[in-house]
Amino acid sequence: MDALLLARMQFAANITFHILFPTISIALGWTLLFFRWRWLKTQQDAWLVAYRFWTKVFALTFALGVVSGITMSFQFGTNWPGFMERVGNIAGPLLGYEVLTAFFLEAGFLGIMLFGHGRVSERVHLMATFLVAFGTTVSAFWILVLNSWMQTPAGHVIRDGEFFVGSWPQILFNPSFPYRFAHMLLASTLTVCFLMAGLAAWQQLKHRANASTPKVLRVAITLAALVIPLQIAVGDLHGLNTLEHQPQKIAAMEGIWKTERAAPLRLFAWPDAASQSNLYEITVPRLASLILKHDADAQLLGIDAFPDAHPPVAPLFWAFRVMVGMGVLMLAVSWTSWWLLRRQGWDLTHAPRPLLWLLAAMTFSGWVATVAGWYVTEIGRQPFIVFGLLRTADVASKVPAPMIAATLAMYVTLYLALIVAYISVLKYMAEKPPTEPALVPTPEPRAQPA
Amino acid sequence: MNWSQALPIVFLGLMGLAMFVYVVLDGFDLGVGMLLPRASDTDKDLMISSIGPFWDANETWLVLGIGILLIAFPKAHGIVMTALYLPIALMLVGLILRGVAFDFRVKAQASHKPLWNAAFFAGSMLASLAQGWMLGRYITGFASGEPYLYFAGAIALCLPAAYTLVGAAWLVMKTEGTLQQVAVRWAQQAWLPVVLGMALISLATPMISQTVFDRWFAFPQLIALSVIPLVCAVCLGGMLAVLRSPQVFGPLCWLPFAFVVTVFTLGGVGLAYSLYPYVIIDRMTIWQAASATESLAVILIGCAVSVPAIAAYTLFAYRVFWGKARELTYA
Numbered sequence: 001m002d003a004l005l006l007a008r009m010q011f012a013a014n015i016t017f018h019i020l021f022p023t024i025s026i027a028l029g030w031t032l033l034f035f036r037w038r039w040l041k042t043q044q045d046a047w048l049v050a051y052r053f054w055t056k057v058f059a060l061t062f063a064l065g066v067v068s069g070i071t072m073s074f075q076f077g078t079n080w081p082g083f084m085e086r087v088g089n090i091a092g093p094l095l096g097y098e099v100l101t102a103f104f105l106e107a108g109f110l111g112i113m114l115f116g117h118g119r120v121s122e123r124v125h126l127m128a129t130f131l132v133a134f135g136t137t138v139s140a141f142w143i144l145v146l147n148s149w150m151q152t153p154a155g156h157v158i159r160d161g162e163f164f165v166g167s168w169p170q171i172l173f174n175p176s177f178p179y180r181f182a183h184m185l186l187a188s189t190l191t192v193c194f195l196m197a198g199l200a201a202w203q204q205l206k207h208r209a210n211a212s213t214p215k216v217l218r219v220a221i222t223l224a225a226l227v228i229p230l231q232i233a234v235g236d237l238h239g240l241n242t243l244e245h246q247p248q249k250i251a252a253m254e255g256i257w258k259t260e261r262a263a264p265l266r267l268f269a270w271p272d273a274a275s276q277s278n279l280y281e282i283t284v285p286r287l288a289s290l291i292l293k294h295d296a297d298a299q300l301l302g303i304d305a306f307p308d309a310h311p312p313v314a315p316l317f318w319a320f321r322v323m324v325g326m327g328v329l330m331l332a333v334s335w336t337s338w339w340l341l342r343r344q345g346w347d348l349t350h351a352p353r354p355l356l357w358l359l360a361a362m363t364f365s366g367w368v369a370t371v372a373g374w375y376v377t378e379i380g381r382q383p384f385i386v387f388g389l390l391r392t393a394d395v396a397s398k399v400p401a402p403m404i405a406a407t408l409a410m411y412v413t414l415y416l417a418l419i420v421a422y423i424s425v426l427k428y429m430a431e432k433p434p435t436e437p438a439l440v441p442t443p444e445p446r447a448q449p450a
Numbered sequence: 451m452n453w454s455q456a457l458p459i460v461f462l463g464l465m466g467l468a469m470f471v472y473v474v475l476d477g478f479d480l481g482v483g484m485l486l487p488r489a490s491d492t493d494k495d496l497m498i499s500s501i502g503p504f505w506d507a508n509e510t511w512l513v514l515g516i517g518i519l520l521i522a523f524p525k526a527h528g529i530v531m532t533a534l535y536l537p538i539a540l541m542l543v544g545l546i547l548r549g550v551a552f553d554f555r556v557k558a559q560a561s562h563k564p565l566w567n568a569a570f571f572a573g574s575m576l577a578s579l580a581q582g583w584m585l586g587r588y589i590t591g592f593a594s595g596e597p598y599l600y601f602a603g604a605i606a607l608c609l610p611a612a613y614t615l616v617g618a619a620w621l622v623m624k625t626e627g628t629l630q631q632v633a634v635r636w637a638q639q640a641w642l643p644v645v646l647g648m649a650l651i652s653l654a655t656p657m658i659s660q661t662v663f664d665r666w667f668a669f670p671q672l673i674a675l676s677v678i679p680l681v682c683a684v685c686l687g688g689m690l691a692v693l694r695s696p697q698v699f700g701p702l703c704w705l706p707f708a709f710v711v712t713v714f715t716l717g718g719v720g721l722a723y724s725l726y727p728y729v730i731i732d733r734m735t736i737w738q739a740a741s742a743t744e745s746l747a748v749i750l751i752g753c754a755v756s757v758p759a760i761a762a763y764t765l766f767a768y769r770v771f772w773g774k775a776r777e778l779t780y781a
Contacts, residue, residue, distance in 0.1 A: 064550055066510075067545055070509060070512060070513055073513050074542060077516075077527045077531030078531045078538055078539075081532055082528065084520055085528055088521065088741050089741050089744070092524060093521060093745055095517060099517045100752050103513060104756070106506075107507040108764055108767055109763065109767070111504055111507065111767050111770075112770055114778075115771070119770050398532065399532060399535050407536070414547075418546070421558070425557050425558050428558060428559055
């Protein structure tokens, strides 16, 4: 295998592992703020129990996000040294602002949020929680600006192969940014909803439910049921935006090899790169043209229109179907659950057990959909690192392939072990009874400086 | 001097500052990690509690330092990252292991705790060794040849010792009772290797690099520069004296930490003096490596606003958890 593919696999392994955790922490930060607020408002201990449990999940998730984020900051240089040399003038400030305005904010106030209760006033503590949640979202903003710019570059000037800033507003609000940012924030919300619902269902199934369990499940299911139609709509708009700016990505996602009018929607197929065609197609006539162009007879460009500048078809075709399939499943499950559970007044003791099992099985469905979606958009940018302007092969490092392979093996082993550890610790924590309240630690006088 | 000349100097200063803050802050929590296996089980929890609220933010300084290298000196970033490919990978594995072990050890089943403690220790050690190796390679400008590798190897061993010393000094300051007593002993044990290591590096660096030699051993600056090793010697001597005095258990418990931070500061100043204005010694100056002036200006605005804010809330966080460490509870 060549060094370029290995470097891409290594970067993909890291960024896949990394995105799992911010995907949870972005929305979970706001959820914690909500739990905390509900507790202050209602004084029902169940909200505090929920807050405490999910704070622990947040701490663990955040730690994994930090360490894998540090890895990312190094891998730009170890894997793609040419990237920063060529586009550093644009990517640099964006990454710099991420660290300065977001990374520090989150990490700086996390200590107070996690362990500071009783050491600072209720208001300062609430503020710290807010700043952590806010920081995660600001972080997502900068990272998605950069990623969107790499997908739909705008506002730059190229001199002697080096990129310079033409207009910051155009760079920040490049054509695909609003869609991508909204899509990611909603993805994070759904991931957290199904995580919360899944663990709550698991607690109920294992007879480990506590007062917080039905409350958490209700919040999770209701929010998911509200957000999923929104996400589907945003996803559709994102798709239309992609069609406008990156038609070859759409061609690969839909398995369109040859430019065609009245293109059918391929529900299932086996894209075959050798013959440049699909095997075993199951199609709905004209539907792809209708969805993408709102005209059943419209022409859609195929892979053949982009010689030497199109992504591989099969990974996109499949990843896209995994993402959409997961979205449809989320819609069905969240609406069904909401309807069934509401009828029983959210009393989980009478909840149908198959439904609880289904929710438990979908605990990490958000991860699957999010990662599949990122694969669509990132593999779909290939063979470019900056779409249409800079090829991935031209910025790769000259590190020998065996060294990349060895470190890749090391990272993958570590990441798999950590994912297993993360999931089993969540399960263990869910099954453990909540530490009973002396709910609020009494404020102690601050220790004197020694 | 115009902007295109001045901005790279400003960013070199910021990068140096970020790296220095990182070495001190993550230095003490990496040091605590390396000392962990030597403590009793209850002391282990307290040791971790003493660094609990801080470690996430501490590691962020590394991201800032590397970030500035990446965004201000992109042409050097690629060379450095490629030259240090393997040690960086090992360091990252170390940082990942210890970062997650920190959280897992209290959340997983009690029977798994020793395993995560071991991961915390191993991760801290691996990260420290790798950082030492990288420092050694960096100082020589990644020169090839056997003596340079021995030099890097020597620094790879010295840096964990220095981290252990600052970690032990941190515990002396932040704990009391039996843990404080053993921490004083750990600090005493780490003292000699650190002194020997610093002496060795101070002598070897000018011998291994002509540029550094010329910079230091010329009159009249040698007289002014001699302040650096002299103050270092005084601090290290003072530290040993305090560690042996009973006062260290009382009002002077902060003094060893202050001494070791001063020594780190002077080491940093000496290193900066040796290298400036190179970002890679003898190969690339900061001006050759810098990004476009407009891009640097944009980042500078951000830095001017956010770095003071970061410093302020970092200090606030340390103040909230001021005084002797206690068991941490989520609330």
